[in-house]
Amino acid sequence: MIEVxxxxxxxxxxxxxxxxxxxxxxxxxxxFLGPNGSGKSTTMRMIVGLDAPNEGSATINGKxxxxxxxxxxEVGALLEAKAIHxxxxxxxxxxxxxxxxxxxxxxxxxVLDMVGLADVARKRAGKFSxxxxxxLGIAAALLGDPGVLLFDEPINGLDPEGILWVRNLxxxxxxxxxxxxxxxxxxxxxxxxxDYLVVIGRGELISSGSVSDFIDESSGQFVRVRSPQADQLxxxxxxxxxxxxxxDDGALAVSKLSxxxxxxxxxxxxxxxFELSPxxxxxxxxxxxxxxxxxxxxxxxxxxxxxxxxxxxxxASSGK
Amino acid sequence: xxxxxxxxxxxTRPRLRTTNLxxxxxxxxxxxxxxxxxxxxxxxxxxxxxVIGCLAISNNWTTMSLGDRLTFDPTGFSLKxxxxxxxxxxxxxxxxxxxxxxxxxxxxxLTAIPNRPRVLVVKALVxxxxxxxxxxxxxxxxxxxxxxxxxxxxxxxxxxxxxxxxAVVGGGLVIMVLGLFALxxxxxxxxxxxxxxxxxxxxxxxxxxxxxxxxxxxxxxMRFMPVQITNVMTATSPLDVSRTAFSPWVGFALxxxxxAIALVIAGVMMVRRDA
Numbered sequence: 001m002i003e004v005x006x007x008x009x010x011x012x013x014x015x016x017x018x019x020x021x022x023x024x025x026x027x028x029x030x031x032f033l034g035p036n037g038s039g040k041s042t043t044m045r046m047i048v049g050l051d052a053p054n055e056g057s058a059t060i061n062g063k064x065x066x067x068x069x070x071x072x073x074e075v076g077a078l079l080e081a082k083a084i085h086x087x088x089x090x091x092x093x094x095x096x097x098x099x100x101x102x103x104x105x106x107x108x109x110x111v112l113d114m115v116g117l118a119d120v121a122r123k124r125a126g127k128f129s130x131x132x133x134x135x136l137g138i139a140a141a142l143l144g145d146p147g148v149l150l151f152d153e154p155i156n157g158l159d160p161e162g163i164l165w166v167r168n169l170x171x172x173x174x175x176x177x178x179x180x181x182x183x184x185x186x187x188x189x190x191x192x193x194x195d196y197l198v199v200i201g202r203g204e205l206i207s208s209g210s211v212s213d214f215i216d217e218s219s220g221q222f223v224r225v226r227s228p229q230a231d232q233l234x235x236x237x238x239x240x241x242x243x244x245x246x247x248d249d250g251a252l253a254v255s256k257l258s259x260x261x262x263x264x265x266x267x268x269x270x271x272x273x274f275e276l277s278p279x280x281x282x283x284x285x286x287x288x289x290x291x292x293x294x295x296x297x298x299x300x301x302x303x304x305x306x307x308x309x310x311x312x313x314x315x316a317s318s319g320k
Numbered sequence: 321x322x323x324x325x326x327x328x329x330x331x332t333r334p335r336l337r338t339t340n341l342x343x344x345x346x347x348x349x350x351x352x353x354x355x356x357x358x359x360x361x362x363x364x365x366x367x368x369x370x371v372i373g374c375l376a377i378s379n380n381w382t383t384m385s386l387g388d389r390l391t392f393d394p395t396g397f398s399l400k401x402x403x404x405x406x407x408x409x410x411x412x413x414x415x416x417x418x419x420x421x422x423x424x425x426x427x428x429x430l431t432a433i434p435n436r437p438r439v440l441v442v443k444a445l446v447x448x449x450x451x452x453x454x455x456x457x458x459x460x461x462x463x464x465x466x467x468x469x470x471x472x473x474x475x476x477x478x479x480x481x482x483x484x485x486x487a488v489v490g491g492g493l494v495i496m497v498l499g500l501f502a503l504x505x506x507x508x509x510x511x512x513x514x515x516x517x518x519x520x521x522x523x524x525x526x527x528x529x530x531x532x533x534x535x536x537x538x539x540x541x542m543r544f545m546p547v548q549i550t551n552v553m554t555a556t557s558p559l560d561v562s563r564t565a566f567s568p569w570v571g572f573a574l575x576x577x578x579x580a581i582a583l584v585i586a587g588v589m590m591v592r593r594d595a
Binding site for chain 2: 045048049050051052065066068069070071072073075077079080082083084085086087088089092093095096097099100101102140
């Protein structure tokens with residue numbers, strides 16, 4: 001289990017992480033989600049003792065990282081891709097780490113095999129692709145067969161096959177009862193891999209909880225309704241405090257009222273419905289909605305276009 | 321909040337063992353090419369200078385001035401390459417640490433060994449052993465090769481003569497200590513280019529600046545310079561190098577002091593700074 005309590009990290013003027021607290025439980029994959037530059041990597045570095053927090057503490061199984069007797073046997077971390085000397089072979093990179101923590105040579109061979117690098121183990125790591133570098137980093141994390149694992153953006157640079165492999169690996173590690181903490185800026189990836197989420201923006205905790213709770217809480221669910229009597233229906237539903245937005249194709253997006261209620265009210269009023277379909281905002285939309293105000297670096301499109309994820313905000317503001 | 325109790329920790333907690341850390345550091349050092357190439361470069365420079373210099377003396381002895389012949393020190397002359405090898409050992413001393421920071425390997429190292437002063441001490445021990453062995457082999461090699469090439473009427477030295485063994489052994493020792501000084505600098509500066517520049521500045525550029533000073537000030541400063549300390553150490557008659565020089569072992573103690581100060585500052589900064 002990883003516990004982060006009231007951690008604040010400042011770099012000169014800039015606050016990278018602000019009073020952050022959360023727990024990462026064992027036996028599940030916990031996703032660490034936030035836009036680029038939101039403090040994910042900094043937080044992970046503080047957990048493994050590379051960066052010192054200005055305030056607060058991070059512990060692993062109740063101990064600070066420095067107090068772990070043989071750290072690689074308890075914690076494995078992939079912190080950045082290709083943090084390897086380009087002149088050193090994959091084998092020697094793992095071998096020096098293994099030797100320091102008194103791990104047998106058989107572990108080096110085992111993890112090389114596990115990540116699929118056994119054939120290139122003697123090649124210089126400088127010739128590795130980004131994906132191979134990631135695999136080597138994952139091998140290093142798995143070296144001591146640790147109960148707690150941290151992965152910072154593990155799928156960066158991996159091909160689809162590699163991404164699938166990482167997903168299954170993370171889930172497999174969690175199902176063995178390990179604590180698995182994995183960061184990503186991709187909500188869609190977390191939706192497939194994680195059971196729990198810790199969401200941060202600008203170094204502050206935005207939300208934490210199970211993935212399904214996260215979607216329920218943070219995204220407006222709405223019901224898509226099509227009717228030839230759209231104006232009449234809009235008037236009817238707003239009288240029941242629903243928020244109704246007319247979409248470009250003439251359909252109505254109705255929120256704050258269930259599909260059953262909409263169907264019943266429409267039926268009672270004799271309004272015909274052609275479509276009545278509950279919609280759930282995608283996880284990606286939920287994430288963007290949640291972190292809208294905390295994105296550090298905004299890109300600007302070539303033309304101002306209305307964004308699907310603005311739907312919830314629009315409906316909220318345009319509702320009577 | 322959680323009701324699960326943490327399992328009681330056994331009292332004899334497993335720890336990292338120093339022998340394992342030394343082995344690990346040795347693996348790290350030998351598994352990159354730069355180590356081998358810098359050591360090869362040192363051999364070429366030190367032996368090459370001894371060979372070329374001693375051959376030249378043998379061939380030109382009769383045409384040399386009387387003064388040159390009287391002050392000729394066959395031991396010190398055959399060890400002239402030690403001075404240049406210091407630049408190379410400095411580069412190696414810098415690289416074994418700065419490459420860890422430059423490539424990000426330091427983060428893997430520090431997650432495996434969270435005790436940072438221990439990382440530095442282990443690295444210094446392994447590097448000291450490597451550079452001492454290489455330094456002594458070079459120093460003795462240069463001495464024997466040089467003496468073999470010095471032919472009569474040019475004089476040559478033997479290890480049994482006074483001060484000769486001290487000069488030859490000392491040649492290897494200064495290589496080791498300056499390598500450790502470079503390791504300390506690299507840990508403080510953390511960038512290869514910056515650390516190498518600082519090291520070369522301290523070894524080569526500062527003495528050049530001192531030479532431009534009035535000799536009253538210059539001489540008293542020059543004796544603190546690694547260049548002069550090395551020249552004194554590798555000579556059998558230190559007074560030939562400079563009248564104001566420190567004696568060989570006082571100079572060597574000073575050199576050790578420089579390395580120790582650099583390594584202590586390095587250790588403190590390693591603990592204080594984020595990796």
